[in-house]
Amino acid sequence: MSTDTPANSESALSPEEVAELRSRVDELETELSTLRTEMDDDSKKMVIIATKGTLDMAYPPLILASTAAAFGYDVTVFHTFWGLEILHEENSKDLKLSSVGNPNLPVPNAIAALPGMDRMTTRMMRGKIEDNDVASVEELVRTSLDSGVDLQACQMTIDLLGYDEDDFYEGVTTGVGAASAFQEMVDADIQLLV
Amino acid sequence: MSTETTETLDVKGQNCPMPVIKTKGAFDELADGETLEVVATDAGSVSDIAGWADSTDGAELLDQTEASEDGETVYKHYIRKAE
Incomplete structure (x- = not known):
């Protein structure tokens, strides 16, 4: 042809x-x-939503965030509701452990509910943290910020709980809401709710 | 094996996640071809630092040792920055 x-x-x-x-x-x-x-x-990205403010629950998001940053991840932790306590410079040094509803503690709930019990279990836990050379919450917040982790404080809950922007560690991002957190989650490789 | 180290990072007495985070900081300061020695007492640092080196571009884990010093176990990690 x-x-x-x-x-x-x-x-x-x-x-x-x-x-x-x-x-x-x-x-x-x-x-x-x-x-x-x-x-x-x-570039890999991780977003954690931190909603808890007890001593035990402050650790997982901070440890994962600082570790992921060491792995070269771009990390954002969005703190909302009681998660704000972790970023609150004063309160973060005095986080409590709840003795009620924790079956791993050697106290029955009926006794755990008595006044002063949270203070006692918190003191016990702090002693263990020190004895085991575990970093303090403050140290982990500062390490995370130094490693480039974006620690964000949800604006709606800042207002709800009556906090002021100056209450938080220097370097914490304020003025952010659910939409910006969601947008970051969409782009992230790992998303966790703690 | 001979592991000529350029820098030594002492993280004895520090626990997870600090050994890895400080290793990353010290590694970033190395010049290409240099080797970092990390001295730790955290037993978890063995798998943590191996995992970190495995996932980090240019980080080559040359060796990991374990020895008893003054009654405590000391873990040494040798990481080379690839040229």
Whole structure:
């Protein structure tokens, strides 16, 4: 079959069809370049939502956040409700352990509910933390900030609990809400609720 | 094996997650080809530092040793920054 014969009129494209194909090719090229950029972006991201403010529950988000930063992750921890206590410079040094509803403590609930019991179990726990060379909450907050972790304090709960922006450690991000946290979660490789 | 170290990081008496975090900080300060020695007492540092080196570009775990010094177990980790 000869290749130099002009295409017959039936298979020839109309100028409109050619224009349509061109614009489709442009569209696909844009899409491909967007995907390539996304693929080249090899920075890993983790987002943790920290909602608890007891002594025991302050540790997991801080330890994971600072560790992930050491692994080269871009880390955001969004603190909301009692999670704000971890970022509150004064309160973070005095977080409590609840003795009620914790079956791992050597006290029955009926006794655990007595006045002063939380203070006692907290003192016991603090003693163990010191004896075992575990870093303090304050040290982990500062280490996380120094490692580039973005520690965020939810604005709605700052207002709800009557805190002031100056109550938090220097370097803590304020003025953020659920939408910005959600947006970061969408982009993250790991999302955790603590 | 000979592990000529350039820098030594002492994290004795520190517990998870500090050995890994401080290792990362000291590693970042190394020049290419230099080796960091990390001295720790945290038993968890053995798997933690191995895992960190495995996931970190340019970090090559040369050796990990365990010895008893003054009645406590001391773990030494040798990490080289690839050239």
